[in-house]
Amino acid sequence: MQEKTLGLVKAQEFTFAGSGQGFKLECGEGLSPVTLAYETYGYLNSDKTNAILIAHALSGDAHAAGLSDGGSRLGWWDNMIGPGKAFDTDKYFIICSNVLGGCRGSSGPSSANPKTKKPYGLSFPSVTIRDMVNAQKELIDYLGIDKLLSVAGGSMGGMQVLAWLVAYPGRLRSAIPIATSLKHSPQQIAFNEVGRQAIIADPCWRSGDYYGSTPPARGLSLARMIGHITYMSDQSMEKKFGRLKKKDPRPFKFTADFEVEGYLHYRGDNFVKRFDANSYLYITKAMDNFNLLEGGTIQSLFKGVKARLLVIAFKSDWLYPSYQSKEIVKAAKLAGLETTYCEVDSAYGHDAFLLETKEETHLIRHFLKKAFYGYGARVR
Amino acid sequence: MDYRGIPIDHRAILELIRGQASVLDLGCGRGELMGILIKEKDCRCQGIEIDENAVYECVARGLSVLHGDIDSGLSEYADKSFDYVVLNQSLQQLRHFDSVFKDALRVGRRVIVGLPNFAHYKARLQLFFGGKAPVTPSLPYNWFESPNVHFLSISDFRNYCKSRDARIIRSICLGERWRVLLLPNLLANLAIFLLSK
Numbered sequence: 001m002q003e004k005t006l007g008l009v010k011a012q013e014f015t016f017a018g019s020g021q022g023f024k025l026e027c028g029e030g031l032s033p034v035t036l037a038y039e040t041y042g043y044l045n046s047d048k049t050n051a052i053l054i055a056h057a058l059s060g061d062a063h064a065a066g067l068s069d070g071g072s073r074l075g076w077w078d079n080m081i082g083p084g085k086a087f088d089t090d091k092y093f094i095i096c097s098n099v100l101g102g103c104r105g106s107s108g109p110s111s112a113n114p115k116t117k118k119p120y121g122l123s124f125p126s127v128t129i130r131d132m133v134n135a136q137k138e139l140i141d142y143l144g145i146d147k148l149l150s151v152a153g154g155s156m157g158g159m160q161v162l163a164w165l166v167a168y169p170g171r172l173r174s175a176i177p178i179a180t181s182l183k184h185s186p187q188q189i190a191f192n193e194v195g196r197q198a199i200i201a202d203p204c205w206r207s208g209d210y211y212g213s214t215p216p217a218r219g220l221s222l223a224r225m226i227g228h229i230t231y232m233s234d235q236s237m238e239k240k241f242g243r244l245k246k247k248d249p250r251p252f253k254f255t256a257d258f259e260v261e262g263y264l265h266y267r268g269d270n271f272v273k274r275f276d277a278n279s280y281l282y283i284t285k286a287m288d289n290f291n292l293l294e295g296g297t298i299q300s301l302f303k304g305v306k307a308r309l310l311v312i313a314f315k316s317d318w319l320y321p322s323y324q325s326k327e328i329v330k331a332a333k334l335a336g337l338e339t340t341y342c343e344v345d346s347a348y349g350h351d352a353f354l355l356e357t358k359e360e361t362h363l364i365r366h367f368l369k370k371a372f373y374g375y376g377a378r379v380r
Numbered sequence: 381m382d383y384r385g386i387p388i389d390h391r392a393i394l395e396l397i398r399g400q401a402s403v404l405d406l407g408c409g410r411g412e413l414m415g416i417l418i419k420e421k422d423c424r425c426q427g428i429e430i431d432e433n434a435v436y437e438c439v440a441r442g443l444s445v446l447h448g449d450i451d452s453g454l455s456e457y458a459d460k461s462f463d464y465v466v467l468n469q470s471l472q473q474l475r476h477f478d479s480v481f482k483d484a485l486r487v488g489r490r491v492i493v494g495l496p497n498f499a500h501y502k503a504r505l506q507l508f509f510g511g512k513a514p515v516t517p518s519l520p521y522n523w524f525e526s527p528n529v530h531f532l533s534i535s536d537f538r539n540y541c542k543s544r545d546a547r548i549i550r551s552i553c554l555g556e557r558w559r560v561l562l563l564p565n566l567l568a569n570l571a572i573f574l575l576s577k
Contacts, residue, residue: 299458308444329446330456338426338444342435363439370442 006066037105038097042089055153055160061104064096103276122208152176154353181324183291195223221268233316233349302335314352401463407470411438468494499533518569
């Protein structure tokens with residue numbers, strides 16, 4: 001195992017669209033100003049050809065690697081980003097920003113509306129995956145990067161990768177969509193809707209106007225518990241928990257007796273400390289509305305794209321099953337893109353993209369090496 | 381060009397493929413042939429391979445490879461997507477031989493097929509005199525472990541191409557170390573065909 005880490009990292013902020021019409025969103029509304037929280041690791045080379053954008057998933061944030069909060073919190077993809085790791089910070093300049101609509105430093109429903117000086121709540125406009133990507137593009141422009149070496153991410157991060165390919169094909173040399181889909185399926189929408197309804201049913205939610213009072217922690221925690229079930233697999237739950245019972249059973253009928261129950265409660269309770277319920281509603285809605293095939297065909301989806309693709313799926317992932325990744329591959333085939341696809345034999349379910357680091361590291365490290373140093377004799 | 385160390389069938393394929401062509405290698409294994417084609421012929425290569433560990437090896441070589449089976453992997457491509465579609469030592473292992481063959485001719489402007497010859501004299505002798513399922517250098521498996529599901533000779537394949545209206549542009553018949561020019565259906569271990577519609 002590579003134990004080298006980046007050490008302490010610093011969060012940064014980029015604010016734009018402070019005047020005029022503001023930042024135009026897909027829903028038609030403008031947002032002004034827009035702030036993106038971001039972190040960078042490694043160094044941008046002099047010709048600015050080694051920059052990689054990492055896009056995070058539903059519950060992620062800009063803190064992808066290294067230690068923050070005075071050294072107590074490790075980044076969500078620290079096992080993949082750092083010196084000598086898959087995204088090697090000795091070679092590449094890595095950027096990760098919190099998505100638009102988020103609650104970890106970027107503009108979202110919990111940010112203050114400059115007009116009212118109060119949090120937006122539900123007056124925050126609807127955002128889409130494309131809006132998130134458009135905002136990231138502003139950040140990339142601001143950093144002076146013309147062409148990204150790659151954009152990579154899993155799950156909702158993978159949707160952003162795909163949206164980048166379609167929206168800015170000339171701005172990236174390669175792309176790594178992991179455990180993701182060209183469009184959200186009814187099953188994926190259904191799970192998100194149950195999560196949203198858990199939040200909305202919490203009396204503390206108060207139509208999103210709970211800032212300054214008790215937040216809808218029960219609802220958000222329940223949403224997170226449901227989410228976690230979908231991130232695991234039958235096999236990984238059996239291995240992790242079996243039918244083990246907790247050590248301190250309490251004499252009450254419906255306490256969490258089983259380890260798996262305790263785990264879900266723990267995950268739910270932890271989540272509410274760092275996540276805003278309204279952001280959960282906005283971001284899951286953005287995922288559900290994601291459909292790159294809307295108004296077009298799979299034949300023309302990647303028209304004009306020149307990037308190389310590395311598509312990764314995981315065998316036991318039933319939330320984003322491999323057939324969805326194969327759809328991405330099909331679109332790439334029809335566009336004549338040089339593509340690598342691997343369905344990694346993992347038992348971790350959807351969580352595999354965060355946990356199955358050995359195989360992922362192998363695939364990504366070699367893929368990036370080729371993308372960066374060139375492809376044999378000829379580069380298309 | 382120094383061809384030492386390059387397997388004899390790869391050398392023949394190298395000869396049939398023009399420089400800077402686009403190539404789809406079906407059942408590319410660990411990517412040896414694609415590596416040679418990129419290095420020697422400046423080709424643009426895409427592989428399809430079912431074995432996960434072989435996929436990792438291809439990636440380590442810097443090759444583009446799709447993890448999956450040939451049958452479904454090929455049908456998604458548009459007509460004439462590649463200059464060459466290569467089926468080297470893989471066609472005889474496919475259940476849906478006929479549909480893959482047709483699809484290969486649709487997706488590639490040219491198709492290269494490499495096949496072991498079941499009618500090689502060693503196989504004939506083992507079957508005739510020994511009364512046993514043959515094991516030869518090009519058919520190295522015992523009957524209970526063979527991945528091959530079709531057993532055909534060079535003559536069989538020529539007749540098959542005729543029946544499918546596939547034109548044989550060139551064929552190269554190979555022994556263990558040399559090319560076979562005389563009585564290939566008896567003396568050749570392998571044959572490489574260059575085909576088009």
